Amino acid sequence: MRVRKLGVWLLLIVMLISSTMNVYAEEANQSYLYGPNNFVKAPVAAEPGRNIDHTTMGTTSLKKPSDLYATNEYLYIVDTGNNRILKLDEDYKLVKEYTEYEVKGVKTAFASPEGVYVDEQDQLFVADTNNNRIVKLSPQGDVIALFEKPQSKMLPTDFNYLPTKVVCDEAGRIFVCVKGFNMGLIELDRQGEFVQLLGASKVTYSITDAIWRLFSTKEQQKRMAAFVPAEYNNISVDADGFVYATTGTMSQNNKEGMKFVRKLNARGDDVLRRMDYDSVCGDLEFSNTGSIKGASQIVDCLTLSDGVYAILDQKRGRVFVYDSSGVMLFIFGELGQTEGTMTSPSSLVYFNNHFLVLDGVKNKIVSFNLTDYGRTILEACHYREKNELVQEEAAWQKVYAMNNNHPVIMREMGKIAYHERDMELAMYYFEQGEDQEGYSKAFQFYRRELINQYFTPVALSIIGLLILYMIYGMYKKYWCKKEKVVKKQGPFAYAFYVIFRPLDGFWDLKHEKRGSVKVAAGLMVALGGVFIIQSLCTSFIFNKVRIEDYNFMFDLLKAYAPLILWTGSTWCVSTLMDGEGSYKDIIMATGYSLTPMLIILPCVTLCSNFLIFDEGVLCTFFISVAYLWVGILLIASVMQTHNYSLKKTILVSLISLLVIVIILFILLLCIALMQEILAFVVDLKTEIVNRL
Template sequence: MKKKFSKLFTSLCLILVAALLIQPATASAEEDLFYTYTYDYWGIERESPDAYAMNKVITTNTFGIGNLNSAEGMFVKDNQLFICDTLNNRIIQLSYENDNYSLVKVVTELNNNGKMEPISLPYDIFVTDDNEWYIADYGNERIVYTDDSQNVIGAIYKPEDEETIEADFKFKPKKLVVDAAKRIFVQAENVNKGFMEFEYDGEFVGYIGAADVQFDFIDYFYKLISTKEQREQMEAFVPTEYSNISLDADGFIYATLSTFEDENAASAKPVRRLNAKGTDILIRNGYYEPVGDVQYGSGGGYEGPSKFIDVAVLDNECYYCLDMTRGRIFGYDFQGNMLYAFGGIGYRQGNFKFPVAIENLGDSLLVLDKELGTITQMTLTTYGKLINDALNTYKKGEYDISADYWEQVLKLNGNYDLAYIGIGRSLLRKDQFVEAMEYFKLKFDYKNYSKAYKLYRKEWVEDNITYVFIILVVLLVVVFIKNTVKKIRREVSEE
């Protein structure tokens, strides 16, 4: 009896020890989980392999310069990272090499012809190919540009334009980009007419890309039947402000919009691509408009649609939108197809508390967190790189190689609709219309299916026009002979 009890006690101890050993490993695995998903044709959320994985979290305190304080913006040029440490009134430059960051310099003041002028509340920075710095010097109510040694070259203050600028207007620049012609486009506070455009010499050109007016039909109805006094008390229908601005490799402006009513989320066009006239030319050929989450609730204390606070554009015209509602990143290809979404609100690595800016650095994405004072670096996984390679080779016209990459993607994720569509697009480009139609039909891509069908019908007609013509001629001859025979028989019978 004692022997049996001893064996039972020993077994229980071993089970307990095993459980203690397994538990931490399980918790660690859960902590490392980086949830990535996309949406299918039916709007159902589908989990997918991670396209990006956590690399590191950067804090400026590790460089001996203290932590960030409500940083509002950042910019990447080559391997250089520029951070607008807003409440600390400084700009920090870091260099990235061999997966490590090093401090280049900290700028708190600028040299204006020998006079040192302090930066005040910098919100954003843009650095050109010739290393000129353009700073949204919010506190000083100006855009200031300098050389690489921070000698002031020029500055832009409140435009003196009585026709378009109100007398009590305060120039508070928050975001900016500079194109190849040195035109400066600015998103300024309390400006709802679009982006302000300036020439290099500071001349105010006007506004570009005014956002659409957002209004509620019920409010509009009440305005129609209200008295003048009641209408004056109601909020006017005015265009909304953009939340951020970015520039792609071809010089087109990408703009994000976050100030719209929740019920208008599907039609608000929260990310746009503007040409020189300010017209939105963003392609939207996906299952759904590029609006972030298709389905959303109020879980975790966060409710409402995705609202984009920034956008980063890659050289292949894929773009990543940063959502301020749930801290997620939404990737889209050049056709507006959703690639994947990941991230979230929280303290776990890979999540954010108050994300305000996103940039791409090589194969990585960087996200600036205003509340935590950190920059999170996420790097492409094998799965994410295969998707990028498939898109890149397609853009280069290497359709066979692109299809091969999509096949590899399907081996890792058989439910990835875009891989089937990608193979179909490659087949379409190779004039294999019937095969392309099969892939498009499989994933309900009716736009591309219709395109393939029209091309297939055109090809069929061109290939068979001779036979069709011969058949028509034969039919006409047969009809002619038949009618002639009938006529002869009728004449004979009459005689």
């Protein structure tokens, strides 16, 4: 009976998880955008057009095609499974087929080629993967040059040269992406001689990895030491000669060391601009359970004009388009078996005013036509790069009429209002677009206008109040003489004495009963309120919390979790180390120690609304003072509450912090274990459903 009940409960849990995942998938397939805090719905930017297969081209069936390249007049397809390169015209009709090349009278067939690049003279650079070389061909298919395996001491001796992608810049430099090679891109000169390794990434470990390493066995530590950087899987070059390289899926063991897309300069430095909330990685929100889980798998990067570029996610069949600042402009595409969907997209180009996506499983090309919404966004980006403000404003106004939720639109409208000196309107748009820097610039001018307008009446009012206060003081001094009555400070007012004279104050709290547990508890409760006020009332320049997305439970957790951990760990440690204070004494001392934060944080919150971005260091300074002050008071409270020496106080405090770290580690371990169990249950359910 119990087993049956347990099975029913497990089935209900799995059904609940499955229903949640289905809702997520339905939302994910809609047209959407990512803002700083969440994703928002957006109009469709590109619609599926015609499907282009071998019948349209006038050739035999494709087999595992892997790459596309487009010039102004021709489209090139790397048909890997058939060992050939196809050249199509603007009507997608076959113009020429490259299957082999001849060197000194000996013909060699392509062996699973995976990449092609075409220069301005229509000369082809083919990554002949299994022949271990780059082949440079004329438009007629004659061999111009063969670039064999490069020789250099920088390359491993057992280096297996399997070139998959190749591009060239205007200077004639050749960049090669090699399968199974994680030391970066290989740069060659015009003659195919080795120059350098470009953009090699470094392996970095997260804090979690470092903690796991402390508790790992020697065998586990060896496996962690074997973590290597991810290899590049595709490359492209823009009009300015910058190389864009993609890395596929980010390793869970190396989240900080790799990026999905890099923009490499001549030194190999990544100069790609990214928004603080958008790391140019495809989907920012995704499920970690189900048949399609985890982060995006980026397989191609397409550079367009005006600094715009697009990346292709093979895992979910989506194209993400970004501007030169790394802001996501729009998203289109999805997986499926119907017309206009993809199964395994492998390459992306823009040809004949259409986005073309190559499907390596369906063996055809899916075209996407820009809608008015998508086309107008690209026009606005063009006018912005050309600094044509009038046309840009008109374009953004048109986009705004179609979608007033787009963060990019809000920022661009703010810039236009800023140039027109309408600072109040600019501040509104910048706030809606989550542009703190732009808001700060507009607020600086707006603040100056307010000061110029109200300085004289405000200054005169302050002077008048000071004069009245002085007159009132003189009146009390000379006409209202009374005997001074010394009042003993109550438990609440005594908090101000404690924070300035902590040693005497904490001693009196316990031994002279000057404090109150109720007051201490009230101060602790007030801390949660202060954190909530700080989140809601801090200036937008220093805070991006939206009221509609705000959850006060996070602030309460941030306020009370450290207090619970500190009081609990201190009580445990002091009990074992002959401390004289009870848990009640610890609660009272800890509550009174929070007074500096209760005074300083609200003041900083208020002042933040009068400061600009560059003056934020003042807020940081006073917040740091508040935390440091509270830390000193907590140490003093341990010393006086338990009657410890300074040396023993420091020891007890350090041990208490260590206990907190251990508790947090155990909690994280339990959470990770629960996630693994949840993922196992979902995968088990998926497997059962698939088998049925």
